[in-house]
Amino acid sequence: MQHPFDAAIALTPLPGDAGHRGATSPAYANMVGPFGGVTAATLLQAALVHPARLGEPIALTVNFAAALAEGGFEVIARPVRSNRSTQHWLIELSQGGETAATASAVFALRRETWSSAEAQMPAEVPSAASLAPARARFGAPAWVQRYDMRFVDGGMPEAFDGREQPASQSRLWLRDEPPRPLDFASLAAICDSFFPRIFLRRRQLAPIGTVTLTTYFHADAALLAAQGERPVLGCARGVNFRNGYFDQSAEVWSDAGQLLASTHQMVYFKG
Amino acid sequence: MQHPFDAAIALTPLPGDAGHRGATSPAYANMVGPFGGVTAATLLQAALVHPARLGEPIALTVNFAAALAEGGFEVIARPVRSNRSTQHWLIELSQGGETAATASAVFALRRETWSSAEAQMPAEVPSAASLAPARARFGAPAWVQRYDMRFVDGGMPEAFDGREQPASQSRLWLRDEPPRPLDFASLAAICDSFFPRIFLRRRQLAPIGTVTLTTYFHADAALLAAQGERPVLGCARGVNFRNGYFDQSAEVWSDAGQLLASTHQMVYFKG
Numbered sequence: 001m002q003h004p005f006d007a008a009i010a011l012t013p014l015p016g017d018a019g020h021r022g023a024t025s026p027a028y029a030n031m032v033g034p035f036g037g038v039t040a041a042t043l044l045q046a047a048l049v050h051p052a053r054l055g056e057p058i059a060l061t062v063n064f065a066a067a068l069a070e071g072g073f074e075v076i077a078r079p080v081r082s083n084r085s086t087q088h089w090l091i092e093l094s095q096g097g098e099t100a101a102t103a104s105a106v107f108a109l110r111r112e113t114w115s116s117a118e119a120q121m122p123a124e125v126p127s128a129a130s131l132a133p134a135r136a137r138f139g140a141p142a143w144v145q146r147y148d149m150r151f152v153d154g155g156m157p158e159a160f161d162g163r164e165q166p167a168s169q170s171r172l173w174l175r176d177e178p179p180r181p182l183d184f185a186s187l188a189a190i191c192d193s194f195f196p197r198i199f200l201r202r203r204q205l206a207p208i209g210t211v212t213l214t215t216y217f218h219a220d221a222a223l224l225a226a227q228g229e230r231p232v233l234g235c236a237r238g239v240n241f242r243n244g245y246f247d248q249s250a251e252v253w254s255d256a257g258q259l260l261a262s263t264h265q266m267v268y269f270k271g
Numbered sequence: 272m273q274h275p276f277d278a279a280i281a282l283t284p285l286p287g288d289a290g291h292r293g294a295t296s297p298a299y300a301n302m303v304g305p306f307g308g309v310t311a312a313t314l315l316q317a318a319l320v321h322p323a324r325l326g327e328p329i330a331l332t333v334n335f336a337a338a339l340a341e342g343g344f345e346v347i348a349r350p351v352r353s354n355r356s357t358q359h360w361l362i363e364l365s366q367g368g369e370t371a372a373t374a375s376a377v378f379a380l381r382r383e384t385w386s387s388a389e390a391q392m393p394a395e396v397p398s399a400a401s402l403a404p405a406r407a408r409f410g411a412p413a414w415v416q417r418y419d420m421r422f423v424d425g426g427m428p429e430a431f432d433g434r435e436q437p438a439s440q441s442r443l444w445l446r447d448e449p450p451r452p453l454d455f456a457s458l459a460a461i462c463d464s465f466f467p468r469i470f471l472r473r474r475q476l477a478p479i480g481t482v483t484l485t486t487y488f489h490a491d492a493a494l495l496a497a498q499g500e501r502p503v504l505g506c507a508r509g510v511n512f513r514n515g516y517f518d519q520s521a522e523v524w525s526d527a528g529q530l531l532a533s534t535h536q537m538v539y540f541k542g
Contacts, residue, residue, distance in 0.1 A: 058516055059483040059537045061332040063375050065352035065359040080363075080370040081336035086482060086539070088336040090361070090373060092351075099351040102361060102375055104334050106482045106537070108516070113542025115513040116472065118439060168389060201387065211357060211377045212330040214485040216518045216537045218511045238389040239522075240489045240530045243381040245329055247487045247533055249520070251510075259511045262518055264535050266330045266377070266487045268357070271384025 003180045009042045019076030020046055024068060028143040033068040035143035036210050037192030041185040043091045043103040046077035054087040055109040056221055057184050061214045062103045068095060085109045110220055121257040125152050128173035128231040147193055148177045157203045168197035168238040179229035190252060191215045191263035197238030197248045198269050207270040219260040227254045274451045280313045290347030291317055295339060299414040304339040306414035307481050308463030312456040314362045314374040317348035325358040326380040327492055328455050332485040333374045356380045381491055392528040396423050399444035399502040418464055419448045428474045439468035439509040450500035462486045462534035468509030468519045469540050478541040490531040498525045
C-alpha cells in the first residue's frame with residue numbers, strides 16, 4: 001500500500017515537455033490549502049524525477065505565491081544551467097493557469113572532502129522513546145496527524161492566553177506517521193513542519209502564511225538511508241518579528257547527531 | 272560623482288519587455304568574476320526599478336549558476352504573482368545567451384504590527400570608531416577595498432598555517448567605502464561580504480564559490496534611511512561543512528541594535 005506522503009507528492013507526466021500533473025491530498029490538508037511542506041516536497045520531486053537530473057539536492061528555495069485550492073495543479077521543472085558537478089533548477093507550480101508557487105534548487109555531485117560540524121546537536125536531549133507523542137488538538141489540520149511529534153520543549157501552548165513569551169525555541173523528535181524511510185522529499189517537508197514561532201511568542205493564534213522557505217541539505221542519499229524510519233530531532237527558533245513578517249530557522253539532526261538539513265523561512269503574520 | 276556601487280549595479284533598459292543591460296565593474300572584481308554581493312544587488316535592482324513593483328523587498332534568493340565573465344550581461348525581472356500586499360518575482364541574469372544567475376524575490380507592503388526581536392545584537396561590542404579598519408592584503412580582490420571593515424573578532428587569519436579552528440564566528444562593523452547611505456541594494460551586497468567561513472576553520476585557502484544566497488530583509492526603507500552612512504554590525508558563522516559544501520548564516524544589525532537583515536548561504540568548496 002502506498003504511503004500517504006508518496007500519494008501526496010505523486011506526479012503524472014504530461015505529454016511533451018509540459019511537465020507533470022499532481023493534486024492536493026486531503027491527508028495533508030492545512031487550515032487553508034495543503035501543508036506547505038508537501039508543496040515544497042512536490043516541487044523538489046519534479047526535479048528529482050526529471051530525466052536530466054544531475055546528482056542530489058544541495059539547496060531548495062520555495063516561494064509560496066498564493067494559497068493552493070484543493071484539486072489538481074501542474075508542475076514544470078527546468079534545468080537552467082548544468083555544469084560539471086552542479087545543476088541549477090527553476091520549478092513552477094500553477095493552478096488554473098496562474099503561478100501558485102515557484103522554487104529554485106541546486107543539485108550537485110558530492111565528493112568526499114574534509115568535513116566538520118560547527119553547529120552541534122543539543123546535548124542531553126531525552127530519547128524519542130522516552131517521550132509521549134503530542135496529541136492532535138481539536139481543530140488541528142489533517143497534516144499534523146501525518147507526523148509523530150515528541151516535544152522535548154516548545155510544544156504548542158496549552159492555552160492561548162496572550163501571555164507573551166521571550167523565546168520560541170522548540171526541540172522535538174519527529175517522523176512520518178505511519179513510519180516511512182527518510183528521503184530528500186520527506187526531509188524537505190519536515191523542514192516546514194515547525195509550527196509558526198509567533199504562536200509560541202504571543203500565545204495567541206493569528207492568520208499566518210510562509211512566503212518563502214529555504215532548505216540546505218547536508219545529508220546525501222546514503223546518510224538518509226542510514227536514518228531510515230527512525231525519528232529525527234528538529235530544533236527551531238524565531239529570529240525577528242517586525243511589521244507583518246518574521247523569520248524562523250531550524251536544524252534537523254539524525255539520531256546519530258549528524259546535521260541532515262538547515263532551514264529558514266519568512267512568514268507573514270496578521271498582527 | 273556617482274558612487275562606485277551605484278555604477279556597478281546600474282541598469283540600462285532594453286527595448287520592449289526585454290529587461291535591462293548591465294556590466295561588471297572592475298571596482299568590485301573578485302578572484303574570478305565580480306563580487307557575488309554586487310551580482311545579488313543587481314538582480315534585486317532589476318525588481319526595484321521595475322514599474323510594476325509593489326512595496327519593498329522581504330526576501331531575496333540568488334542562485335549563482337556560473338562564474339560571470341567581465342563585461343556586459345542582461346537581466347530580466349518578471350513579477351509572477353501580485354497579490355493585495357505581496358508580490359513574487361523571478362529574475363534571471365544571462366551572459367552570452369546562457370543563464371548565469373537566477374533569483375527569486377518577495378516584495379510586500381508592510382503594516383505596523385506587534386513587533387519583537389528574538390535574536391539580540393551582541394552585547395558589549397566595541398564601537399566602530401574604537402577599532403582600526405582591516406588593511407587589504409596583498410592579492411586581495413578589488414571588492415574588499417569597497418568596504419570599510421573593522422573586526423571585533425574573526426578577522427581573516429594572519430597566517431594560513433593549516434591549524435584547524437573549532438569555530439568560525441566573525442563580528443565586524445562595516446560600511447561602503449566611500450561611505451554611502453544604506454539601501455536595499457547595498458544591504459543585499461553586504462549580506463554576501465562575509466568571507467568564506469572555511470578559511471577561518473581550516474586556516475588554508477581553497478577554491479570556493481557561493482552556489483545560493485538567501486537574505487531576509489527585516490528593515491524597511493525608513494529604518495535603512497535612519498542608518499544612513501554609519502557602519503552596521505555583521506555577525507557571521509559557519510553551520511556545517513560536509514563533502515564539498517558548507518553553509519554559513521549571518522545577521523546584520525543597525526548601530527541602534529535593530530536587525531536589518533538575516534542571511535544564509537550554501538558554498539561549494541574544494542577540499
